[in-house]
Amino acid sequence: MSATNGDAAGGASEGATALDGLRVVEIAAGRAVAYCAQLLAQYGAEVIRIEPPGGDAIRLAGPFNGDEPDPDGGGLHAAINRGKRSVALDLERDEEAALAARLIEGAALLVSDWREGERLASELPLGDPERWGERFPETTFVSISDFGMTGPYASWRADSHIIEGLAGFSYVSGDPDREPLSAGIELSDYFAATHAAIAALAALAAARRGLRTHVVDISAHEALSMTDDHNLVVWLGSGVVRKRYYSRILPGYPNDIMACKDGHIAFVPVGTGHHDFAGVVSTLLERPDLKDSPIFTETQTRNLRWREFDAVALPWLARHTREEIFRRAGELGLGFGTVPDVEDLLGDSHLEERDYWDEGPDGVRLTGAGAILSATPQRFGPAPALDADGEALRAGAATADGTGGAA
Amino acid sequence: MRFFEDLKVVALTQGWVGPLATRILSDLGANMVRVERAFTPGGNYGNRTLFPPRNDIAGEVWNRNIYFTVRNAGTRSAMIDLGQAEGRALVRRLISEADVVVENFMPGVVARLGFDFQGLHEEFPQLILLHLSGFGQTGPNAFRPANGMTMEPASGVPTVTGYRGEGPTKTGQTWVDPYSGLHGTAALVAALIHRDRTGEGQIIDVSMQEATLPVLESQFADYQRNGRHQARDGNRRPGMVRGAYPCAGDDDWVAISLRDEAEWRAFCRASGHEAWLDDPRFADAASRTEHHDALDESIAAWTRERDKFEVAALLQGAGAPAGPILKADEVIADPQLAAREFFDDLAIGDFGRVPIQRYLPAKFDGAAVPAKGPAPHLGADTDAVLAELGLSAVEIEDLHARRIADRASGLQSDPIAREGSQLPFEDYEEMGSVLRIDRDYAPKPL
Secondary structure, three states: OOOOOOOOOOOOOOOOOOOOOOEEEEEOOOHHHHHHHHHHHHOOOEEEEEEOOOOOHHHHOOOOHHHOOOOOOOHHHHHHOOOEEEEEOOOOOHHHHHHHHHHHHOOOEEEEOHHHHHHOOOOOOOOOHHHHHHHOOOOEEEEEEOOOOOOOOOOOOOOHHHHHHHOOOHHHOOOOOOOOOOOOOOHHHHHHHHHHHHHHHHHHHHHHOOOOOOEEEEEHHHHHHOOOHHHHHHHHHHOEEEOOOOOOOOOOOOOEEEEEOOEEEEEEEEOHHHHHHHHHHHHHOOOHHHOOOHHHHOHHHHHHOHHHHHHHHHHHHHOOOHHHHHHHHHHOOOEEEEOOOHHHHHOOHHHHHOOOOEEOHHHOEEOOOOOEEOOOOOOOOOOOOOOOOHHHHHHHHOOOOOOOOOO | OOOOOOOEEEEEOOOOHHHHHHHHHHHOOOEEEEEEOOOOOOOOOHHHOOOOHHHOOOOOHHHOOHHHHHHHOOOEEEEEOOOOHHHHHHHHHHHHOOOEEEEOOOOOHHHHOOOOHHHHHHHOOOOEEEEEEOOOOOOOOOOOOOOHHHHHHHOOHHHHOOOOOOOOOOOOOOOHHHHHHHHHHHHHHHHHHHHHHHOOOEEEEEEHHHHHHHHHHHHHHHHHHHOOOOOOOOOOOOOOEEEEEEEOOOOEEEEEEEOOHHHHHHHHHHOOOHHHHHOHHHOOHHHHHHOHHHHHHHHHHHHOOOOHHHHHHHHHHHOOOEEEOOOHHHHHHOHHHHHOOOEEEEEEOOOEEEEEEOOOOEEEOOEOOOOOOOOOOOOOOHHHHHHHOOOOHHHHHHHHHOOOEEOOOOOOOOHHHHHHOOOOHHHHHHHOOEEEEOOOOOOEOO
16 A cells, blocks of 8 residues: 555655645545545545444445445445544534544544534534634635535435436436436546545645635535536537437447447547548448448438448447457557456556556555656555544544644 | 636646646636647647537637637637747747646647656746646557547446446546546646645646546445446446436436435335335335336336426425436526526627536635636737737737737638538437427527
C-alpha cells in the first residue's frame, strides 16, 4: 500500500502530498461521502471517519469473501475507505457528539450529508449553515446529498437510478421500444463525490486567499445533470427531443458495442483512418465492392440505414477475434474501442506498465490514482478496522490540540 | 465565488474533457485564454460548429454554437497560428506568464508543437501542467485513439450495463468525458494548494480510463474475492425493488428504487397496495427479488394510467424513492434545478439566449458558481491577449497582416464541412431516435 503510479510522471518530492497536515473529518453517510473523503485522503489529508458503533452501510455492503459478512472485510469498504482513521461514535448521544465536535474543531473540512443532522445531537448543526459557521468557524462543512440543501426536492430520497432519470440520462439510454436504462453502477454517487472533492479543494485554496467558506452544498442531482450536453443542445437549438435509440448519440454510425468471435468491441471508428471511412472500413470488412456504396460514403445515409451496414459488419465481426480486428484495423489507421470486463482490466498490460493498481488486503487489487501528480503523488493506505483509532482519537479529543496522535 | 481571479490559465483543448476542466477554473475566476486555430479546409470544426442551432449554417456559424458555449462559457479566445514559429513563440510567452496549462490532445501532439511539458516544467517551475488523454501519457495504449464513445467501453462499465441476458451496452451520454475531466480539475486544484504552500508547480497526467475505473470498485472486489462477474440486469439491483415503469403520456416513465423494508412499506401504503405487505411472494428482500417480474407487472399496472410527476410526488411524500424520467425539455423545466439556479441564461451569438448548465453546480455559503458570460467569439480576445503580453498596437497589426494572429474576420469555412454539420432531424424522428420536434421552440430574444 503506497502511492501508485509514483514514478510515472517523474520528479516526485519524497513524502510530499498536496494536503499534508490538513485534517478532514467524515461523518459516514453513504458512498458519495466516503469516496469524496477518500479522494481527499489520496491527496494527503488525514481523514478521520466517524462511524456508527455497528459500522455503516459501506462496511456492510460487501462484497465479502465467500459472502460471509464482516464489517472490516468488505470489498467496497476496503476500496473507498483507504488511508482513513476510524472512530465509532453514537452521535445521537450528547457526550459522543461532543467528542465528534472536538475532532471537527481541529479539522479543515467536514464531509457528510446535511440530512444526517436530522438525527444528530444539537452539538452538530449540519442542517443549519448559519449555526454551523458560528459553532465551527474554522471548519468548512462539505455537504453531499441527493438534491442539495434547498429546493422543492431537498427532502426527497434517491439513488443513482432515480437521479439518472431526473438528469435526462436514462431517457436516452437503452432501446426505443423498451424501458429506459440506468447504468450498472451508482453513477450519481461518483459524480457527486468528485464534484464535492473539487469544491472542497477550491474552498481550501480560497481559505489560503483569505476567502473563508463555511458550508459547501453539493447535489448529486446537479452533479449528474451537468453532463446533459447532447440532449440539451438539440432541444435548445432546434426544439428536438432526443429519445433512446440503442444508446446512440444522434449523428454518426457505427458507434455501438458489437459482438465479435470472442467477445465484444466498440465499433467506434477513431484515428487517422476514420477520415477515409468508406475506403478503410470497406477494406477492413473485406467488401471493397461496397467502397462507393452510400452506406459507406454518406454519413447520414449510414446513420439512417444502419441495419444495412450491420448486415455487412456483424457477420464479419463474428468471424474474427478481438485481436484480429484490432490488428487489422490498426494497420489501416483505424482505432476501435475495447470493451474490457473487470477480469480483462485486472490483467491489462497497459495498466500494469503504468503501475496503476494499489495492493489491498490478501493481495486483492484496488484501483489506483485517477491523476498522476509529479510532485505530490496520491497516496493510499489500508482501510481501517471499525473504531481502530477510537482509543487514540478519544484521548486526543480530550487534549487541547485534538490530534489524538495523528500520523 | 471567483476564488481564483489571480490565476492565468492557457487552454490547448478540444472536445469535452479539456474544456470542462478549463471552464470550471474560469467559472472559479481564472483568466482563461483558449488558443484557437483557424479552420483547416475540410478539417476539424470541433465544438464551434457541432449541431448548429436550427441547422442554420449561414454566416458566422462558429460564433453561434450551444455545445461550444456549454464547454467554454466565460472564457477568452485568442486565435494564434501554431503552424508558424512566431505563433508558437507567442503562445510560449503566454505560457511563461501563466499559472496553469491544460491540454487534451493525443500524447505527443503539444510537444511536437513546441510545448513539451517536461521542458516547460524545467523552464517555468511554477507552472501546473495538466495532460488529459484517453490512456495517459505512457504505456502501450498511450497512443491509442480515444474519444468519449470509446472511453466509456474502455472503462469496463458497459459490461455491467444492459438488459438482462443481453450484451453490454453504453449509456446514451458520453459521461466518461466529463467524469474524468472532473478528476483532472480536482488534481489541478490540489496542485494549486501545493504550489500556494511551496511555490512548486508540477505535471499532472490524467488517463480517462484510470480516473474512471474506481466506479467499478465493488465489481473488481467481487471478481477477485468470489470469482463473480456482475450480471447485466436492466435497472435492477439484488435485494431491491428497482425499475422504470410506464406512465400515462408520450413515452413517459417513472423510476422507482426501494432499498429496504421501510421504503417497501412506504411504497405499498402510498400506492394503495397494502395487501402486498402480507403477500408471501414479497415477504422479504430475497423473495421480492425472486418475484421481481411479477412485482413489475403489478407496479406497471398501477403506474400506467398515472402521470409520472404525480406518481413521483406521491411516493416521495410517503418516503419511497421515485422520480420522473425526464426528457430534455423537462430537464430544462425541472423545478429543483430552477430553484437551485442550475442554469445561466447566456447569449448564443445572434441566435438568442438559452439556459446553459453550470459545470460546478456547488453552492459556497449559498452562493453559486455561474459562468462569467457567454462563450467568446472566435478570436475575440486575440488583440487584448497580445496587448497583455506587452505588444504594441502596431506589432499586433503586423501579426494580423502576416496571419500569425487573427480575429476571424472574413473567415470562410469549407461549405462541404458546413453542410455536413447539419442533421436531418425529421429523418431521425421517423427512424425513432428523436421523439418529437417542437417547431415552435424559440430561444429567448437577445
